[in-house]
Amino acid sequence: MIGLIIIAAIAALIFAAINFYGMKRRDPGTALMQEIAGAIQEGADAFMKHEYKIIAIVAACITVLLTVVVSWYSAASFILGASMSAIAGWIGMKIATISNVRVANEARKTRDIGKTLKVAFQGGSVMGLCVGGFALLGLFIIYIVFGKLLGQLKPENLVFHKNWLGISDIPFTMTVSCYALGCSIIAMFNRVGGGIYTKAADMGADLVGKTEAGIPEDDPRNPATIADNVGDNVGDVAGLGSDLLESYVGSLISAIILAAYIYFSARGTGNFISETLISKLVSYPLVFAALGLFSSMFGVLYLLVKKVSKKPHKELNRATFAGAGITLVSTGILTWFYFASEQVAPINFNIGILSPWVCAVLGIVSGIMIGQMAERYTSYDFKPTQGIAAAAKEGAALTITQGMAVGMTSVIAPVITLGICIIAANAAAGLYGVAMAAIGMLSFVTVTVSVDTYGPIADNAGGISEMAKLDPAVREITDELDAVGNTTAAIGKGFAIGSAALAALSLFASYLYAQAGESSAGGLDLILNMVNTMTLVGALAGAALPYLFSGILINAVANAARKMVQEVRRQFSSDPGILTGKSKPDYKTCISISSAGALSEMKVPAILSVATPLVSGFIFGAEFVGGLLIGTTLSAIMLALYTANAGGAWDNAKKYIEHGHYGGKGSDAHKAAVVGDTVGDPLKDTVGPSLDILIKIMAVVSLITVSIFSKFNLFSLFY
Amino acid sequence: MIYYYLTVFPMEALIASELDPKAFGSYMATGSKKGSAEQLIFIEVEGGFESPFDWDFAEKNCVAHSTGEPKHSLYLSIYRVLENTPNSAMKSMYLVTKDGRTLQLYKTSCKVPGNWKGYALYQELCPVSPLVVSSLNPQQFGEYIISDNDKVTVPAIVFADVKIIDFDDFENSGNVGAMYDRNFDHMKDCIESVKSETEKQTKTVDRSFSSSFTYQIIDTGVYAASSKGVILFTMPTNEELKQQHYDWGKSANIF
Numbered sequence: 010m011i012g013l014i015i016i017a018a019i020a021a022l023i024f025a026a027i028n029f030y031g032m033k034r035r036d037p038g039t040a041l042m043q044e045i046a047g048a049i050q051e052g053a054d055a056f057m058k059h060e061y062k063i064i065a066i067v068a069a070c071i072t073v074l075l076t077v078v079v080s081w082y083s084a085a086s087f088i089l090g091a092s093m094s095a096i097a098g099w100i101g102m103k104i105a106t107i108s109n110v111r112v113a114n115e116a117r118k119t120r121d122i123g124k125t126l127k128v129a130f131q132g133g134s135v136m137g138l139c140v141g142g143f144a145l146l147g148l149f150i151i152y153i154v155f156g157k158l159l160g161q162l163k164p165e166n167l168v169f170h171k172n173w174l175g176i177s178d179i180p181f182t183m184t185v186s187c188y189a190l191g192c193s194i195i196a197m198f199n200r201v202g203g204g205i206y207t208k209a210a211d212m213g214a215d216l217v218g219k220t221e222a223g224i225p226e227d228d229p230r231n232p233a234t235i236a237d238n239v240g241d242n243v244g245d246v247a248g249l250g251s252d253l254l255e256s257y258v259g260s261l262i263s264a265i266i267l268a269a270y271i272y273f274s275a276r277g278t279g280n281f282i283s284e285t286l287i288s289k290l291v292s293y294p295l296v297f298a299a300l301g302l303f304s305s306m307f308g309v310l311y312l313l314v315k316k317v318s319k320k321p322h323k324e325l326n327r328a329t330f331a332g333a334g335i336t337l338v339s340t341g342i343l344t345w346f347y348f349a350s351e352q353v354a355p356i357n358f359n360i361g362i363l364s365p366w367v368c369a370v371l372g373i374v375s376g377i378m379i380g381q382m383a384e385r386y387t388s389y390d391f392k393p394t395q396g397i398a399a400a401a402k403e404g405a406a407l408t409i410t411q412g413m414a415v416g417m418t419s420v421i422a423p424v425i426t427l428g429i430c431i432i433a434a435n436a437a438a439g440l441y442g443v444a445m446a447a448i449g450m451l452s453f454v455t456v457t458v459s460v461d462t463y464g465p466i467a468d469n470a471g472g473i474s475e476m477a478k479l480d481p482a483v484r485e486i487t488d489e490l491d492a493v494g495n496t497t498a499a500i501g502k503g504f505a506i507g508s509a510a511l512a513a514l515s516l517f518a519s520y521l522y523a524q525a526g527e528s529s530a531g532g533l534d535l536i537l538n539m540v541n542t543m544t545l546v547g548a549l550a551g552a553a554l555p556y557l558f559s560g561i562l563i564n565a566v567a568n569a570a571r572k573m574v575q576e577v578r579r580q581f582s583s584d585p586g587i588l589t590g591k592s593k594p595d596y597k598t599c600i601s602i603s604s605a606g607a608l609s610e611m612k613v614p615a616i617l618s619v620a621t622p623l624v625s626g627f628i629f630g631a632e633f634v635g636g637l638l639i640g641t642t643l644s645a646i647m648l649a650l651y652t653a654n655a656g657g658a659w660d661n662a663k664k665y666i667e668h669g670h671y672g673g674k675g676s677d678a679h680k681a682a683v684v685g686d687t688v689g690d691p692l693k694d695t696v697g698p699s700l701d702i703l704i705k706i707m708a709v710v711s712l713i714t715v716s717i718f719s720k721f722n723l724f725s726l727f728y
Numbered sequence: 729m730i731y732y733y734l735t736v737f738p739m740e741a742l743i744a745s746e747l748d749p750k751a752f753g754s755y756m757a758t759g760s761k762k763g764s765a766e767q768l769i770f771i772e773v774e775g776g777f778e779s780p781f782d783w784d785f786a787e788k789n790c791v792a793h794s795t796g797e798p799k800h801s802l803y804l805s806i807y808r809v810l811e812n813t814p815n816s817a818m819k820s821m822y823l824v825t826k827d828g829r830t831l832q833l834y835k836t837s838c839k840v841p842g843n844w845k846g847y848a849l850y851q852e853l854c855p856v857s858p859l860v861v862s863s864l865n866p867q868q869f870g871e872y873i874i875s876d877n878d879k880v881t882v883p884a885i886v887f888a889d890v891k892i893i894d895f896d897d898f899e900n901s902g903n904v905g906a907m908y909d910r911n912f913d914h915m916k917d918c919i920e921s922v923k924s925e926t927e928k929q930t931k932t933v934d935r936s937f938s939s940s941f942t943y944q945i946i947d948t949g950v951y952a953a954s955s956k957g958v959i960l961f962t963m964p965t966n967e968e969l970k971q972q973h974y975d976w977g978k979s980a981n982i983f
Contacts, residue, residue, distance in 0.1 A: 222758070223826030225978040230827070399899070402909075481974040588758035588828055589751075673903030674981035675942050 464494020551640025656693020
């Protein structure tokens with residue numbers, strides 16, 4: 010069965026390579042189209058190279074720290090995780106910048122939305138397949154090299170070991186945690202850096218180009234337009250890919266770690282867990298994920314080989330549901346045979362051997378429900394967003410107020426769904442079940458990332474069509490594909506937030522095990538004592554942290570956007586020939602401004618997310634960090650849902666007006682809606698996605714370091 | 729070659745230029761460091777007609793700069809230009825967007841709009857700019873405004889007929905810009921009064937409405953009326969715009 014993991018990973022990567030080179034062989038269109046695409050590619054390449062140089066320095070520091078303070082194997086797994094995530098992000102960016110022009114050209118040549126959708130999806134599938142493939146490849150290497158060859162998974166090694174500093178940990182849990190940390194670090198930088206880049210460029214292009222000069226979206230006379238298109242690739246593709254790879258890995262390792270702690274904790278309680286069963290508990294999430302990957306490949310293949318209709322949303326849904334459906338059936342069969350001969354009562358599989366599968370199904374259903382709820386609150390087909398559009402008639406203030414109300418109201422239903430999912434999963438299979446629910450939600454991540462990546466590729470294709478002055482019929486096709494991409498992105502965010510919440514909860518449970526350390530042998534009641542003042546204050550500080558983090562991010566976007574606005578204004582006023590078409594704008598300066606802004610501003614939030622649990626742990630101790638984690642997780646989930654849905658609703662309220670409601674483009678309602686959309690932009694595309702990573706990165710860092718700061722902290726010297 | 733342009737919106741002037749209509753529109757909207765970024769409507773006119781305008785001055789001074797750069801604009805008059813320009817001298821009309829894209833409207837004879845509802849909204853553009861509701865069709869309205877029978881009269885006028893939305897369904901207004909954002913109820917009252925009072929042929933909705941005027945709301949086209957008759961510069965349909973003038977349509981917020 011373990012062989013399935015490597016077969017799935019390699020098959021996914023081969024499939025990705027076939028699609029990558031297949032895409033490269035496609036016709037990139039006219040010389041002008043190639044010139045525009047070349048400028049976008051050059052900008053994206055340059056930014057990612059700079060970004061990776063900075064990440065390399067941070068990663069090198071963490072590697073040294075892990076080697077000295079924890080162990081060499083934790084450092085090695087950290088590097089492996091960072092490499093897998095970085096490679097996936099890089100390939101995603103590359104394929105997006107290769108695909109965009111080819112998608113535009115397919116629309117130009119065929120004038121067929123179905124055929125164009127296929128090409129865009131082929132590009133998106135490379136990112137999806139890389140996310141699934143690289144995540145599983147890395148975990149397989151960890152499993153075989155550290156788990157099997159180095160013996161970390163031998164039952165006698167699933168106990169606490171002390172290192173030269175006297176710090177104790179279960180080696181395999183530390184190894185997989187550090188693998189996840191590597192993925193998280195890349196995800197944080199890619200998401201934050203890409204998020205700042207893309208929104209600074211987008212806002213700069215809109216605020217001066219569209220609003221002041223009155224030039225349409227993606228007009229080549231706008232100096233910030235190339236930077237805007239570069240932003241789609243580095244933020245919405247590379248950032249999204251690394252983010253979901255990190256979520257996927259986070260959910261998988263949370264189940265593995267819990268399995269190890271459950272085994273260790275059960276020793277000496279009389280609830281004997283056999284060696285085979287613990288081995289299966291550890292490998293089950295990976296095999297489950299492998300089947301999910303195979304199923305997703307089928308979903309991707311289904312869309313790529315079938316005759317595609319003229320309804321892109323329907324086709325993308327079919328591919329997603331095909332992937333999800335096959336995952337459900339195949340993993341159900343797997344679970345039945347996997348645990349058939351095992352006594353599962355001691356591990357709290359309360360509804361029999363299918364318990365973990367039922368939890369995964371709960372996760373899938375919850376994910377779909379949260380996605381649908383996100384669509385209900387953000388799509389202009391429904392009342393909440395239409396209400397914001399109606400409020401826009403009364404001006405910008407009421408647009409903002411109404412959007413905030415929609416965003417805040419939208420939080421409760423997904424939280425109730427998550428709550429029900431957590432309670433039901435816990436009842437079915439304990440905390441392991443909660444982790445399986447997160448895995449279920451992300452088991453067909455390859456299809457969801459493929460669908461999510463297709464959106465920015467279609468968006469870029471629209472930009473190239475516009476700049477290359479392609480026929481209106483071509484631009485209609487790319488516009489329609491882009492509009493569908495916006496809806497799929499909103500649904501994807503629901504999945505990302507939901508899975509992050511479940512994974513963070515599982516990691517938090519692991520944290521409590523790790524905090525208890527060797528004393529958890531013989532059984533442990535996982536209790537977070539909220540009456541303890543350190544825990545309570547930690548929770549308060551944790552609840553405030555996402556607001557600080559979000560504030561820093563919004564400020565970063567505003568700073569970079571301000572510089573962009575000034576530059577675009579400067580170019581327009583110093584050279585009137587830009588608007589008359591006599592002179593070419595200076596695209597490179599705008600790209601440099603976005604790059605420099607993102608690179609300098611991304612460090613503080615990224616370092617904050619890693620340093621906060623560390624510093625507070627070494628000062629206040631493990632109880633404080635326990636509170637900090639729960640406070641951050643709860644507050645960040647609410648804020649992430651609020652920002653994603655409010656931002657999405659503002660965006661679509663503007664689009665609703667642009668489709669000929671309340672006066673349409675140029676009306677007072679439209680001007681107010683543009684303000685709402687601009688306010689919502691950094692919320693939905695920079696803050697919201699980064700919060701998902703914040704809670705997981707903090708949980709993983711705490712999990713890795715709890716054994717150190719529970720022994721060495723400033724506060725313990727006085728109390 | 730010297731072109732002569734009669735600008736009718738946002739200001740009335742006669743300008744000589746070495747730029748062709750497209751380049752002139754682009755220059756006037758965006759190409760000057762005066763910082764203008766605004767819509768402009770002008771009519772190309774055949775120079776030399778009998779009038780108070782100094783054609784010789786134009787011939788002498790509208791010459792290329794020493795750098796070879798063509799002369800962009802030479803103002804010949806900024807007052808009472810329209811009334812001194814005969815319809816016969818008018819060629820095509822050009823609608824220039826805020827970002828400098830130009831759409832040519834061809835001159836035709838005036839006709840009653842096919843979808844005549846019994847009343848119409850007219851945006852007067854030059855020399856005065858109120859928004860008026862009237863039970864008169866464009867031909868009758870043009871003749872009515874220039875006739876001496878009424879105290880409210882001008883010697884010549886340029887006006888556009890405006891798209892009328894379903895007032896009871898503003899949510900589905902279509903792309904009409906800021907046209908209906910102000911005085912919505914007053915506008916409905918004005919229309920009601922023109923529809924119900926047969927002796928009331930016109931009613932002013934707003935004395936100066938030009939700031940809200942956008943190309944999105946032009947229905948049949950733009951009319952020029954003088955004592956010599958009424959002519960129409962026909963607005964292309966949305967489908968024609970999409971097929972032939974998509975970029976202009978996007979800049980004009982129509983798409």
